[in-house]
Amino acid sequence: MKVRENEVKKRKLPAHSQEMIVALLIIVAYLCNMQRRMGLGNEWNLLFKPLRVTICMGLFICWGISVQRRIINRRLRDDLMIIDGMVIFWFAILTIQDYFVIHQGMISRAIWYGTYIPQLMIPTFMLFAAMHVRKTDSYRLPRWTWVITGISLAFMMGILTNDYHFLFFRPRVSVDMLESYYVFMPAYWAAIAWIFALVSMSVFIIITRCRTPYSLRSARLPFGLMLIVALYFVLCFAVPPEISCLMGDRSVALCLASIGIVESCIRTGLIPSNTGYDKLFTVMPMGITIADDQWNIRYRTESAAEISEGMIKRTMYDMVPLDQDTQLRGFRIRGGYAVWEQDVSEMVAVLDRLRQNSVELRERNYLDEQTYRTVSSLRQAQEQNRLFNRIQDETRSQNEMLHRYLKEYRESGDEVEKRKILGKSAVVAAYIKRNGNLIFAGEKNEIITTKELYLCFQESMQNLELLGIECCLEIHIPGGLRISSARRLYDVFECALDQLLDDCSLCSVNIGDRNGKIAFLMECEGGGDLNMECGPEVRVEREDGVWRIICRIDDSEREEGEI
Structure with a gap:
């Protein structure tokens, strides 16, 4: 297998090769601009002028493409792309003026005024870009930045409308004369100071937000470029015209300086970029x-x-x-x-330790498992004993009654009487059984279904029929009810039945839902006395030889619907 390790590094050009290429292209563009001063003929102008435009425009476009690829933060990238767009617009209108417009007249003056649009907007968006450095995409500029935008727009509109007030430029002879024949007014110098203030503030904000070590050392490059631009700007106005012609195109120089300051911040790490991963x-x-x-x-x-x-x-x-x-x-x-x-050394050590522990745990698990089973069985037996004791306590009177019936059965010699005693025993035994079922069900769930309640009453009534008692049972509850309510109804039924069982010939039970309460109606036809001491909600009536036991129980917490 061919190992092409770090192939990109082997093919890389020497250090700072990109800077060298850019510097060489700028020198070539400068020489193309100075070809007239070198004494070359106009025929060379057809070659050098397009070459200069191509080099400058290519540099500006390539820088914008590189920004699009290197900058991750979306809002920061948008601000830098606007700066690049302003630079391209600045150079484009200068090229149009140089190629197609006479250097006097209203159109030329409008183009000259128009160059101050990017000159003011580039520093403004440079400040916005600085404020987006090391911020998230969701970051929004504070409201006071509208003041910055307003001042820049005010200067821009003042320059564009200079012909109406001459606060920025005042002509020496005629309005249609060239820029060199204008006097720069104090408002113009205020605009220049505003531009330098925005650029300085932008670089200062970028430096203060830098998180890399030696950030002040990295700031020397952008500050150095700013000093060079300031010195160049002073020399353009201070030196005689014979020497100032060697300064080149001032507008193109400022375009390159704008990009150079931003690029220096990117190269030094003051502005984070998507580079250096190799x-x-x-x-x-x-x-x-x-x-x-x-x-x-x-x-x-x-x-x-x-x-x-x-x-x-x-x-x-x-x-x-x-x-x-x-x-x-x-x-x-x-x-x-x-x-x-x-x-995986730590994992291997852990696995070795786990193997040792597994042997120890395997020996202990058997004893722990046996202990757990013993304790679980003991707890289960204790719980069963508790429930059996509870059932025994709550059905004590029925158990005594059942023992009495069985004793009477053994002592009686009449078969008819024995059959009647067995029927009574079956009724009492059914209550003991069903009441125990309700207690067991209450340990698992607080709600019982209507069907289970129906089975409790049905079994008791089936045993009543063994005694020749006609029975009727109707339960209409559109859902379940609480265990406590079900046991209460069943206890009322059993209490009445124990007293009326000897003389009862007909028994009817009707249970239904009445306005959120459970209504219980039990009718028994026959003689005998009835004393219901089951609480204030139970009412007893007798009419035409029929005992009526009426009871209403509040069961508001029961579940709605079928269960």
């Missing part, structure tokens, strides 16, 4: 290898081990052990494959 990758402490689609190694960190092509291919499907404490893992990436080394 250096960061090389010094990473983690062993990583990157190969292309043909399995040729392109990049490898300094701590990465030598691995073969076969090992790289195997990592795409499974983990590959490199040594006892290291494993290789692979992942498919765009344009190739990435393999990284994972230190």
